[in-house]
Amino acid sequence: LDKQLNYWDRQLAELPQVHSLPLDYERPQYQTFNGATHIFVTDADTLKGLQKIVKDKKVTLFMLMHAAFSLLLSRYSNNNDIVIGTAVANRRQKELESLIGFFVNTLVLRADCSGNPTFSDFLSQIKNTNLDAQENQDVPFEHLVERLQPDRSTSHGALFQISINMNNNETEILSLPDVNLSPAFNEENDQSSVKFELTLGIAEASDGLQLSFHYNKDLFKQSSIERLSRGLLVLLEDIAKNPEKKLADIQVITASEQHYLLQTLNDTESKYHNNLCIHQLFQQQVEKTPEKIALTFAGQSLNYQQLNQQANQMAAYLLEQGVEHETVVGLYLQRSMAMVVAILAIHKAGACYLPLDSNQPISRVNFIMEDAQIKYLLTNLDTTDLQTDHIQLMQLNDKKQMALLKTYPSENPQPKKAHKTNQLAYIIYTSGSTGLPKGVLVEHASVMAFNVSLRQQWQLLDGGKTSPWLWSASYAFDASVKGLLSICAGRGTVLASESEAKDPHALVALIRQHQIGIYNASPHLMDLIIDELNSETTGKQYFPDLILGGEQITASIFAKVQNYCKKHQRQAINAYGPTETTINSSFGIIADSINMGKPIANSRAYILNNDLKLVPKGSVGELYIGGLGLSRGYLKRPELNKQYFIEHKFAGEKTPQRLYRSGDLVRYNGDDCLQYMGRVDEQIKIRGYRVELGEIEQQLLQIAAVGNCVLLLREDQAGQQQLVAYVVLTDHNQQTAEQIKSIRDSLAEKLPDYMLPAVFMRIEQVPLTPNGKVDKKALPKPDAADIQGQYTKP
Incomplete structure (x- = not known):
């Protein structure tokens, strides 16, 4: 058997330990065998087409069905490495042919669905796989498992969990006087026990292929299996018509499902101010409510008329200095009323603003200024370390400068070039994979399209009341634009100071003082805000509705938001969206499950x-976003623009759409909401398993001792990749090592060994970037990265 064993060693090297087919229910810790069966059939024409392929390609019908089933699983699981088991008679030796007994063995068939060959070429590959497996079938399956030693789990079978069986036995037709007998093959004879998680059964008949999915109903819903069966029928029909199609072009989705995915779920067209820029929308509000308070900061306020006049005077000055259509004007400012005045003034001058965060390293600020080639910089900070040799500075903390501004006209300025909605509104720099930040170019039209969704969110939460908005986000983060749009909507905005924006206690004081009806923050900041709101020591109680956005909501924060809403009869929204798609591209009311909601208006x-x-x-699959919210792209990054902003035409469409590639892995849940599954670049493979770090983080956060956590893949001292869990503990009195052991034991009850972090590190709090996102670069490296499952002191 040595030759056969060597074959299986090669064939099953680095075998996926478990299939990637989406499950409807969480896989139980211990494998169950509760089964159900779904029966479906092809038509006669499809069978004839398949039989012709079998004859032309000199393959068996089983080989063809194995190829089709592998391709189906590949498309539904978004994975090219497909493993299926099948039973063989194992009677190759002539001496066994006449013996009575059970000699059946199980073969592991592995299909590589990558490379996009034609189906005919893929079928040839599958033919060779089957012939080679048959040639090496003498190795007992149990011996193979023992030799390969896959990571064993109580939650699933070893080597494979999906199988395929074909009934080639001729059916004996029985006849009795005056009685007609036929085999029973219907869903009434539903088998109640399964050996594998999913089995495709095949039987050839004169009027078509009789097919069945025998499945574990503790893992799959009937509706999902029915969808899978429809996909197989479509695939077989497509193959029967043209076996020379490339694998990527073979259909696995029905026409009605494709229409549902393309059209029904994206029926988001809504009217918006498509003829206005941001400042023009503001000017309309000025005319409606000139005396109403528009902006409040540090105990001082400006009404709409005053804010408009100051913005007009600054705009007139900028125009005189040479600022014109789409001139990039840098802002290097501390939070102040002048910051909001400057943004409106830049827009009124027809230019766009580029916010520079003073909390970031000077080297980064200088890089951004050089990259954007700004010629004008408005500031109220020390610029000694900035490279401003070729930049015209306007000091907003200089008394003479501010006195000069007051001499300019307070009427709306008229730039040389008329305002158009497709002109740039702002450039915001985000982190780049190369280590250098990249500027995202956002037009007024995209902000106006988003404004529809923002007002819809307000309407859902507070019924359209006009309580002020608390602007706490950094102006270098696109969530800050909501503060500007709140002013344009007549709600007015309260601007938090630099110190207040970092202090949950101070933010809650502002919420209560100004009766903020809706508060918007990142999940990690909202976690602290809710604790402060629930505190009985912070004065008069007041509880706003919530909008969370900017990063994924962890299970613990989600539970806290749920409890807050239930306790105080409030609502919360989870909003999702990359900067490249203008603030938000989907949102949903937080209810029973964590999800990203549905596409916003015009997205x-x-x-x-x-x-x-x-x-x-x-x-x-990966989320691609289209619609009116798409930004112009990246500043001077043609290769990145080509990579992330694509032109794509779906089947049946006459013209291509422009889409943004988000890098986020998502799926639709049962309510047609987008569900975040991880990142394309954070999906890792450990010992043959595909692992989403977010899944492990969610399980950790369900443990009472864990207040918060972050999971990273790091190299140990030997250069090997391993999982490191950074945990914030809830009990500050118990010994750390004891808590870590308890956490690991609890995690081991929920996850298989390969998903358990190799190292646990206690941290006092999760480090955040200025935008409120997790700062993974600030997490310390383990001191003893080779200690399996041990607590490592940072």
Whole structure:
């Protein structure tokens, strides 16, 4: 058997330990065998087409069905490495042919669905796989498991969990006088026990293929299996018509499902101010409520008329200095009324603003200024370390400068070039994969399109009341634009100071003082805000509705938000969106499950595989975003623009759409909401398993001893990749090592060994960037990265 054993060693090297087919229910810790069966059939024409392929390609019908089933699983799981088991008679030796006994063995068939060959070429590959497996079938399956030693788990079978069986036995037709007998093959004879998680059964008949999915109903819903069966029928029909199609072009989605994914779920068209820029919308509000308070900061306020006049005077000055259409004007400012005045003034002058965060390293600020080639900089800070040799400075903390501004006209200025909605509104720099930040170019039209969704969110939460908005986000973060739009909507804005924006206690004091009806923050900041709101020592009680956005909501924060809303009869929204798609591209009311909601007004969402094909509903793929919110792209980054902003035409469409590639892995849940599954670049593989770090983080956060956590893949001292869990503990009195051991034991009850972090590090709090996101670069490296499952002191 040595030759056969060597074959299996090669064939099953680095075998995926468990399939990637999306499950409807969480996999239980201990494998169950509760089964159900779904029966479906092809038509006669499809069978004839398949039989012709079998004859032309000199393969068996089983080989063809194995190829088709592997391709189906690949498309539904978004994975190219497909493993299926099948039973063989194992009677190759002539001496066994006449013996009575059970000699059946199980073969592991592995299919590589990558490379996009034609189906005919793929079928040839599958033919060779089957012939080679048959040639090496003498190795007992149990011996193979023992030799390969896969990571064993009580939650699933070893080597494979999906199987395929074909009934080639001729059916004996029985006849009795005056009685007609036929085999029973219907859903009434539903089998109640399963050996594998999913089995495709195949039987050839004169009027078509009789197919069945025998599945574990503790893992799959009937509706999902029915969708899978429809996908197989579509795939077989497509193959029967043209076996020379490339794998990526073979259909696995019905026409009605494709229409649902493309059109029904993206029916988001809404009217918006498509003829106005941000400052023009503001000017309309000035005319409506000139005496109403528009902006409050540090105990001082400006009404709409005063704010407009100051912005007009500054705009007139900028125009006189040479600022014109789409001139990039840098802002290097501390929070102040002048910051908001400057943004409106830049827009009124027809220019765009570039916010520079004074909390960031000077080297980064200088890089951004050089990259954007700004010629004008408005500031109220010390600029000694900035490279401003070729930049015209306007000091907003200089008394003479501010006195000069007051001499300019307070009427709305008229720039030489008329305002258009497709002109730039702002440039915001985000982190780049190369280590250098990249500037995102956002037009007024995109902000106006988003404004529809923002007002819809307000309407859902407070019924359209006009309580002021608390602007706490950094102006270098696009969530800050909501503060500007709140002014334009007549709600007015309270601007938090630099110190207040970093202090949950101070923010809650502002919320209560100004009766802020809706508060917007990142999940990690909101976690602290809710604690402060629930505190009985912070004075008069007041509880706003909430909007969370900017990063994924962890399970513990989600539970805290749920409890807050239930306790205080409030609502919360989870809003999602990259800067490249203008603030938000989806949102949903937080209810029973963590999700990203549905596409916002004038936005579209498509979940695609690596071949840019729609994935079936419920399957995981990368989120591509279209619609009016798409930014112009990246400043002077043609290669990045080509990579992330694509032109794509779906089947049946006459013209291509412009789409943004988000890098986020998502799926549709049962309520047609987008569900975050991880990042394309954070999906890792450990010992043959595909692992989403977010899944492990969510399980950690369900443990009472864990207040917060972050999971990273790091190299140990030997250069090997390992998982490191950074945990914030809730009990400050118990010994750290004892808590870590308890956490690891609890995690081991929920997750298989391969998903357990190798190292646990206690941290006092999760480090955040100025924008309120997790700062993973600030997390310390373990001191003893080779200690399995031990607590490592930072």
